[in-house]
Amino acid sequence: MAQNSAEAYPPVERHPETGISVLVVGAGVGGLCAALECWRKGHKVRIVDRTSKPDTGGDFFSISPAATKAFRHWPEMNAKHLAAARQPYNANYLLTGEQTRKHMPFMVDTTDENGKAVTTVLTQYRHSRPKLHGILIEQLAAIGIEVEFNHKAIKYEETADKGIVRSEDGVILEGDVVIAADGLGTASYELVLGHKLRARSSGYAIYRTAFPAEVVTRDPQLSQHYRLLDIPKSTPIDIWLGPHIQVFTQLTEDIFSWSMVHKDDGKAQETWHSTSHTCEPADAIKHIEDAQGFCPEILKKTMLATPKDKLLDWKIMWRDSQPNWVSPQGRVIQLGDAAHTFVPSSGNGANQAMEDATSLASCLQLAGKDDIPLALRVHNLLRFERVSCTQITGFQAQINRNNVDINALTAKPDQVVGKWGRWIWAHDPEQYAYDNYEKAKAHLVSGAPFENTNIPAGYKFKPWNIDELLAIGDSGKQIVFEGDWS
Numbered sequence: 043m044a045q046n047s048a049e050a051y052p053p054v055e056r057h058p059e060t061g062i063s064v065l066v067v068g069a070g071v072g073g074l075c076a077a078l079e080c081w082r083k084g085h086k087v088r089i090v091d092r093t094s095k096p097d098t099g100g101d102f103f104s105i106s107p108a109a110t111k112a113f114r115h116w117p118e119m120n121a122k123h124l125a126a127a128r129q130p131y132n133a134n135y136l137l138t139g140e141q142t143r144k145h146m147p148f149m150v151d152t153t154d155e156n157g158k159a160v161t162t163v164l165t166q167y168r169h170s171r172p173k174l175h176g177i178l179i180e181q182l183a184a185i186g187i188e189v190e191f192n193h194k195a196i197k198y199e200e201t202a203d204k205g206i207v208r209s210e211d212g213v214i215l216e217g218d219v220v221i222a223a224d225g226l227g228t229a230s231y232e233l234v235l236g237h238k239l240r241a242r243s244s245g246y247a248i249y250r251t252a253f254p255a256e257v258v259t260r261d262p263q264l265s266q267h268y269r270l271l272d273i274p275k276s277t278p279i280d281i282w283l284g285p286h287i288q289v290f291t292q293l294t295e296d297i298f299s300w301s302m303v304h305k306d307d308g309k310a311q312e313t314w315h316s317t318s319h320t321c322e323p324a325d326a327i328k329h330i331e332d333a334q335g336f337c338p339e340i341l342k343k344t345m346l347a348t349p350k351d352k353l354l355d356w357k358i359m360w361r362d363s364q365p366n367w368v369s370p371q372g373r374v375i376q377l378g379d380a381a382h383t384f385v386p387s388s389g390n391g392a393n394q395a396m397e398d399a400t401s402l403a404s405c406l407q408l409a410g411k412d413d414i415p416l417a418l419r420v421h422n423l424l425r426f427e428r429v430s431c432t433q434i435t436g437f438q439a440q441i442n443r444n445n446v447d448i449n450a451l452t453a454k455p456d457q458v459v460g461k462w463g464r465w466i467w468a469h470d471p472e473q474y475a476y477d478n479y480e481k482a483k484a485h486l487v488s489g490a491p492f493e494n495t496n497i498p499a500g501y502k503f504k505p506w507n508i509d510e511l512l513a514i515g516d517s518g519k520q521i522v523f524e525g526d527w528s
């Protein structure tokens with residue numbers, strides 16, 4: 043493989059070896075980025091996953107420039123990422139049929155390299171999930187790390203100097219550090235908190251599907267509505283808004299996907315990996331018809347075009363924001379969805395998993411092998427409040443979409459779309475760890491004052507929970523906090 047070949051791309055620069063062995067459990071976007079960044083920072087890496095082969099399921103997610111900042115150190119992977127990513131151009135419709143916004147990117151006010159004020163497109167990397175996973179796995183292989191499949195973690199343990207994982211196949215795995223990046227269903231809570239902490243329904247579920255674009259582009263009526271834009275590397279997204287329902291469609295050159303957030307009626311499940319619970323497009327159409335008496339023709343036809351067994355009804359699960367991600371002896375740490383769940387409307391679960399990966403690898407590097415437990419706690423301190431704030435944005439977007447002032451929509455089309463604030467997209471998790479490690483360490487060791495600056499300016503972090511937010515939503519109000527979240 044021509045990975046990192048000197049002719050095409052400069053090689054990846056690896057920091058001096060630290061002697062720290064890292065075991066990553068879970069090869070989702072968080073675990074894969076953790077493996078890559080830990081290797082780059084000089085640690086020795088092993089990564090395992092419960093599946094038998096790379097996960098090829100899934101639709102699209104939006105990745106922010108903050109999450110991919112570390113890709114600049116991986117020239118070939120970065121080039122593949124940039125080639126695969128699409129810039130979303132969102133249009134808005136009401137479920138009654140009226141279009142309130144044409145396909146447009148989000149704009150942001152910022153400054154150029156000379157410090158001059160400019161208004162420019164907010165870069166969003168819209169990726170097919172399996173394609174991005176493939177790019178990360180190829181890069182790992184190029185540095186000599188293969189994902190070891192068929193290891194399902196069933197128990198996390200630790201000693202004073204090792205993290206230990208018991209796999210269902212009887213194998214015992216260990217590392218100086220174990221990163222539990224095994225998603226929502228992680229078994230790590232029993233060690234980290236001393237008890238199980240099950241995720242519960244967020245009250246919403248989402249129909250999701252992705253299939254070849256030709257299914258719609260060869261259909262005379264659908265191909266009139268779904269067209270690629272005449273803008274290089276763009277992808278058109280339609281967002282349909284109605285009472286407690288949001289429908290999203292997306293077209294790229296080769297893939298079409300649609301999804302629909304709706305109230306959880308108890309039928310939804312949470313896995314891509316089984317066809318036993320697939321559902322029928324008619325179920326989704328019925329949700330819309332029940333809500334407003336009819337379903338717009340174009341949506342009905344789109345949904346009915348879904349190939350057989352390709353539609354899932356996926357429960358959106360939730361755990362209240364959980365401040366401690368580190369095991370008592372500091373040898374196991376949770377990362378990504380294992381540490382913090384997200385509702386899809388935040389557009390941030392993958393982003394925060396990737397930022398975690400960069401931050402954690404840097405903290406371990408700064409601490410060195412003798413200070414691993416402290417490194418994990420510093421990373422946790424640097425990351426928790428930011429992650430918790432990004433979790434809130436998901437509920438804000440969802441509830442504010444439900445309670446939107448329809449009459450004001452045409453005048454202010456941006457008000458219902460979850461646009462990332464500057465504090466989200468402009469962040470650099472690696473630099474933040476380098477700049478703040480010593481201050482955060484002093485806070486943990488001797489109680490010196492420390493305040494995170496990677497959350498909205500002017501917002502004083504407060505604990506919150508899902509019930510409070512849902513109650514605001516049920517009262518018909520919008521969720522608003524002090525500080526600059528824009």
Ligand SMILES: Cc1cc2nc3c(=O)[nH]c(=O)nc-3n(C[C@H](O)[C@H](O)[C@H](O)COP(=O)(O)OP(=O)(O)OC[C@H]3O[C@@H](n4cnc5c(N)ncnc54)[C@H](O)[C@@H]3O)c2cc1C
Nearest residue numbers: 068070071072092104195224225378379389390391392393
């Ligand atoms: C509809 C939808 C849309 C979304 N859109 C966005 C978006 O636009 N932007 C965004 O940032 N996020 C988005 N997200 C969230 C994002 O997909 C997740 O937050 C992200 O995938 C979390 O990554 P992860 O690596 O932590 O976990 P996962 O992706 O869940 O990966 C976990 C890995 O661990 C493995 N595993 C599980 N259990 C075990 C075990 N016991 N032992 C070993 N391995 C195990 C799994 O096989 C998997 O490979 C969306 C989510 C949904 C549902």
